[in-house]
Amino acid sequence: MTTTELRARRDRVLGVGASLFYRDPITIVRGDGVWLFDADGRRYVDMYNNVPCVGHCHPHVVEAMRQQASTLNVHSRYLHEGVLDYAERLTALHADPLTSVVFACTGTEANEVAMAMARVATGGRGFICTDSAYHGNSAEVSRLTDATEATDEIRPVPYPQRYRPLRSGLSSSELAELYLSEVRSALDGFEQDGIPLAGMLVCPILANEGLPEIPDGFMPRAAEMVRDAGGLFIADEVQAGFCRTGKWWGYEAMRFVPDIVTLGKPMGNGMPLAGAVARSELVDAFRQHTGYFNTFASSPLQAAVGMAVIDVIEAENLRENAADVGEYLRGELMKLQSRCEPMADIRGHGLFLGLEWVSDRVAKTPDRDGAVAFVNSLKDKGFLIGNAGALGNVLKIRPPLVFSREHADLFLTAFEETMGELHGRGS
């Protein structure tokens, strides 16, 4: 079946406008490790997908899924030891006070839980987020999506960054102060308007904002300010978590401990699995106040698959791999920077890199079209990345954690070639 035929069927049955990647979308039929294969047998290095974090179709994860699905899969209102084993193992990977978990099926649901938990714990309802955030697709959580204007309960602050700072010429710590003063203003605004504070919800590495370099100490200080004002600090680790940054959690990379952590995407390597991890008194209060129940969550199947993902991360040293290969790839890209005019800023953590694409380095003119063209050219060469960020001009590199130096070298060669073809400056 041709791409044209598939697209026509898709428009009919899934709706016109269901989003697709790439100018010429690809039909993927098979995955293996970092590799994806299309219907014509072409292979691609997957450098976009964080969900299959231990690699596409990892046999240990598939076998755990099969084994549990053929033994028992049922809701959580019966006792099941496997669910407890997983919950204990997961929370043990977190900072000391974060000992309890509420499981859900999607990152959206995990953020719903976290927001409700913050409301229950504080009695408040005001939330601070950034002005270029995305935390999910429900009505509640999407109030935080690209929230550029303050509403009654949602107050956005400019996301902290060093590349296009609020004011130029400041040191990193001076810049942190400046961005923190925006948080201060939001807190004061809630107080003045008589809206009791629930908390602040933010991705600790600001993934959707474009993975900016965050001025020194912003996250720990913001968390402190929010707590001092009676709120809770929620870290959305749906993208940052599970060793993506070279640390287990993004909050470790940012050197602070949140009150609530939400987890999702990589947690089940593709099995819908998510959760909110928090201090036990927060979880207890949430349970008692809401009676929360989620039919498919906290199931033996979720637990078995989640456990298998942690098994593989540990057995294959994927945290160390993310740190090591991420550093290598970043270093090699920095060597190319002087010869690649559009690549104005290289940043990120572990195996999650953002390349800021501009048409003029001095004016820092964002070049979304250039970024899209580069992404599509790399796709044609067999490398799948994306574009993202507040301005859509950031090349987003986020491969499965089994991505190796050898894969990085293949990519770097293709990257140089593409540079030469599109910008006449390649090797």
Added chain:
Amino acid sequence: MTTTELRARRDRVLGVGASLFYRDPITIVRGDGVWLFDADGRRYVDMYNNVPCVGHCHPHVVEAMRQQASTLNVHSRYLHEGVLDYAERLTALHADPLTSVVFACTGTEANEVAMAMARVATGGRGFICTDSAYHGNSAEVSRLTDATEATDEIRPVPYPQRYRPLRSGLSSSELAELYLSEVRSALDGFEQDGIPLAGMLVCPILANEGLPEIPDGFMPRAAEMVRDAGGLFIADEVQAGFCRTGKWWGYEAMRFVPDIVTLGKPMGNGMPLAGAVARSELVDAFRQHTGYFNTFASSPLQAAVGMAVIDVIEAENLRENAADVGEYLRGELMKLQSRCEPMADIRGHGLFLGLEWVSDRVAKTPDRDGAVAFVNSLKDKGFLIGNAGALGNVLKIRPPLVFSREHADLFLTAFEETMGELHGRGS
């Protein structure tokens, strides 16, 4: 590990107050067809769980899951024929105009999609629901949970029923008129208050309300009234769908066609899988307006498992089985009714029965405690049912669709024994 130890671990890691069934909760370790097995090797006939609709651990579903998980599981922004095959097969099972689908992971998410779709299509924001409804756990959807008072956007109506009708002495069609006048009032209320209507969201068989006998023609007439007022009628088929009633969809049992249908629980036999099926122009408008994306939804894994569930329903004639065994069980229970004083009303559709439990048949005094005691006694005899309904006094019987006459006979024997033990009137 003892039940006491498991409960202590569960309280610690999942939070105190995470709900558990039964006075003495059970530890389930294995499932097979309609059977569940506890840690001590005791077996139970599962007469509660609608999620494993084709039976616990059905080998065809498990194999489809394994096969797809070991081949490819990735998000929906690449083309994939299996996802389209499933979407086409699913929508073909629906009434003619319902040709498109938005997949999600949970019933909550499906209802979020449906409500957003209704808002986009109508430009309205007012919703009508019943006063004893449950449609999910998100902030948005839980506005409809037990909504006893009208708010700006949510207006509950008394759920239609014949057992405790709004007024006694009326025929079924007169009673329908009376309940429809409540819908009329809600519609008028929105108009008077200048709140544009989005629609009405209701389970077509009123499962959470307690599965009442619905006065003749209420659902089709309510749908008509809502449409005439410019709204959309959304049928929440998360419980009623997938042959539970002996028809594929609850709306067929109720003889009408909704504008949007939401699906969940049984759809993936335990794999998180849900969706909203609707007319294509509604789905198109929703896609274009919202850019909805759900990381784990519309995946090859969801599609393969969902397809396998439909395979089994068709190959094993489970729709016919639900109709046949449901009618048999209902008939046999009616024979027991004269000797079982508390069982005041027997109702339902297919393999979904509700037994209204009262302490006084004339006064119709709801007996929640009696229902709970009966449920716990049946559990001790190896039969898992639950209690539900607006007053918590309805015995809820909702086995996997592979439940046979032989299983029904085992249950009926245990039911009579329990009657004798608790009410001194058994055989």
